[in-house]
Amino acid sequence: MGMWGIRVGPVLGLAAGLLLGASPLAFAASESPADGVYADHIDWGVIMDLSGPTSASQAVWTAGIKDYIRKVDDAGGINGRKINLLVEDERFDASLDRIAFEKLTGQTPVLGISGMGNASAQVALASTIRRGKVPVLGSYTTTKAVTEPPTPMFYGGFCGYKEMAQVGVGALTERLKLAAPKVVTVHLDTAGGKEYADFVNAAAMRHGGSSKAVPIKANAADATAQVLEIIASKPDFVAVHGTATTPVLLMRAMQQYGLPTPVFGMAYIGTPIVYNSLPPEAGSRYSFVSCFTPGGTDDSAGMKAMTESADKFGHSAMKDDINYVAGWVIGQLVTEAIAKAGPDVTREKLVAMLSKGFSIDTKGLSAPVSYTPEDHSGIALLKPFGFDYATKRFTGSGTYDEARKYEQ
Amino acid sequence: MLPQVLFSGLALGSIYGLVALGFALVFKATDVLNFAQGMFVVVGAFLAVTAGTQLHLPFALTLMFIVVAAALIGAAIQALLIRPLTGRSMLSIIMVTIALSIVLRALIEIIFGPQPRALTTPMPTGVFIVEGVRISQLHMLAAGVSWLCLGLFALFFRFTTFGLQMRATANGHEAALVSGINVDFVNRVAWAIGSVLAAIGGLFLAQLQLASTELEGIGLLALPAVVIGGLQSIPGAIIGGLLVGLIEQLASSYVSPRSADIFVYTLLLLVLMVRPWGLFGQRELGRV
Incomplete structure (x- = not known):
C-alpha cells in the first residue's frame, strides 16, 4: 500500500501503460506523410531510364543505389526507419519525367529524389525544381540550369x-x-x-x-x-x-x-x-x-564493402561498372543526409541541412563528395x-x- | 573518301536488306506488317550471345542454334498469336506485332539484364586494302551472306514446289486453299524464315557493335527499305536495304548523321507519292 492508501501496483501498471502507449504517439508525432516520412519508413524517389535508350547504364546505376539502401535497411534503417525507394522509369522521355516528378512530389510524396539522368528533362523541370519543396539529391547528370546559380533544391551526384x-x-x-x-x-x-x-x-x-x-x-x-x-x-x-x-x-x-x-x-x-x-x-x-573508382581497381575499404554487398545481392557482374559504383555512392549520400537531418526529418529540415554544406567519405570509392553553400555540383575531381x-x-x-x- | 563511303554503305545496306527480306517475305505470304521484325533482330543477337558467349558452343553450332531457335520462335508466334487472328482487320494484327515487340524487349531485359553484351565470334575483323580503299572483312562477310540468302531464296521461290506454294498463297489465300495447299503451314514457314533472316542480321549487327535492345532501332530501318523496294518484292527488299545503307552513309559523311533520317524518309515519302507499290513492287489492280 502507498502513503495515501492507494495500491501501488495498479498505479505503476497504469504509468507503465501510459508510457508504452505514449511511445507510438511519440513516433506518430515525428511522422510527416506529406513529406514521405512515416513512423517505420521513409519514401525516397528515383527517376531513371530503365527501359529506354540509356537504360544500359542508368539501370545499372539504379541497381547500385538499391543495393546500398538494402544494406542500410538490413542493418535496421536510419533512426528506426527503413528507406523505401520508389523507382520511376522515365524511358529517356522528358514528358514521362514530368509525370514522374509530379507523382513523387504530390501523389505519393517522397522526402527527396535521386537520379534524373535525362539532361533535357532536367532543363525543362529546372524552374519547377527551383520553386518546389522536394530536394533532388545525387543526380545522374548535372546541367547548368539547376546549378548555376545554385539552388537549395538541387545537389549533383556525377562527374561534370x-x-x-x-x-x-x-x-x-x-x-x-x-x-x-x-x-x-x-x-x-x-x-x-x-x-x-x-x-x-x-x-x-x-x-x-x-x-x-x-x-x-x-x-x-x-x-x-x-x-x-x-x-x-x-x-x-x-x-x-x-x-x-x-x-x-x-x-x-x-x-x-x-x-x-x-x-x-x-x-x-x-x-x-x-x-x-x-x-x-x-x-x-x-x-x-x-570521378568514381571502378570495381576491382584497388582494395580500399569502400571497394571491399561494395564488392561484398554486390556479391551478396547477386550483382557481381555489375560491380566493375562505373555506373553501379555511382549508384552505390549516391545510396550512401542519401542515407547519410537523412541521418544527419535528424530523427524528425522533413523536406524542410533536409534542405536546411544540405544547404549549409555537407560531405561524405566514400572510403576510396570516389573523389571527395562535398557540397558547399556556393557549389552544389558535389563531385569536382576526376582522374x-x-x-x-x-x-x-x-x-x-x-x-x-x-x-x-x-x-x- | 567517296569509294570508301560507298562500300561501307553497301555493306551496311546488305544487312538492312537481309532484315527487310524477312519482313517482305512475311508480308508477301501472310499480308501481315510485322512491326516486331526489329525486335527479332535483337532476339537473334541475344541467341548468338547465349550460344557463343554463355554456352561457349563452337561457331558452327552457334549458327545452327540461332537458325533453329529463331525458326521455332517465328513459327510459334505465327501459331499462337497470328493464326488466331485470321480474318481480323489489319489494324488488330499490327497492334499484336507492336505488343509482341514490347513483350520481347521486356523478356530480354529480364533474362539478360539491362547491360549490353559483347559478342565474341571467330568472324573476321581484319581489312582488305584494294586500290587504297579499306574493306572490312566483317562487312564483306555480311554482304556476302545477304547476297547468298537473296540468291537461295530466288532459287527456292523459282524452282521448288514449296516455293511455288508460297507464291501461290501470296497471290491469293482462297485460291491456294482450293488448290489443296496447306496455307496455314505455308504461313508458319514464312514466319520462321522471316525470323531467321532477322536473327542473322542481328548476329552481324551485334558483332559490329554490341548485343543490346537498342539494335531494334537499326532493325526497324528494314521498314523504309521494304516500302521503298516494294512490299511484295523480294529483290526490292534487298535493293531497298542497299539504298537505305547508301543514303545513311552518304548523308553521315557529307551532311550530318542526323540528316540521314531526313534523306531516307524523304525518299520513302516520294516513293509513296509517286509509286506507292515501291520501286520493284507490282501495282495491284482491282476489278469492280
Missing part, C-alpha cells in the same frame, strides 16, 4: 561534363607531351553532346590547341564517316561522348583504318563491356576519365583510368587530388 573534358584533355596533353593539342570530339548529336564538345574545345584552347566536333547518331551501326573525318583532321587524340556502343564502333572502325590515335571517353562509358568488346590492341588505346587486359582489371593514374591541376 566540364571537369571530364578538362581532365581528359589535360592528362592526354601531358602524357603525349603536346605543346598545342589538336583534338577531335566524336559526340552524340544531342544537346548534351554539343555541350561536351564545347567544353573539350575550351579545354584544348586553354592548352593553346584546337578541336573539331564530329557528331554520331545514338543508334549508329557504323562509324566510317566519323573515322574518315578523323583521318582528314589528323588529331593528336580523340574525345568521345556517347553510350557504350559509341566507343566500341569508333575504336573498331579506327582499328580497321589502322589509326593508332589515343582516345578518351567520359565517365559514363568507362565500362567493362567497352573493353571486353575490343581487341587488346584497340582497347589499350582507349582510356576514360571518372584517368585504363584497363589492363592481362589482369582484366581497371587501372587508375595517380590520385584524384593530383588531377586537380588539369581543372580550371
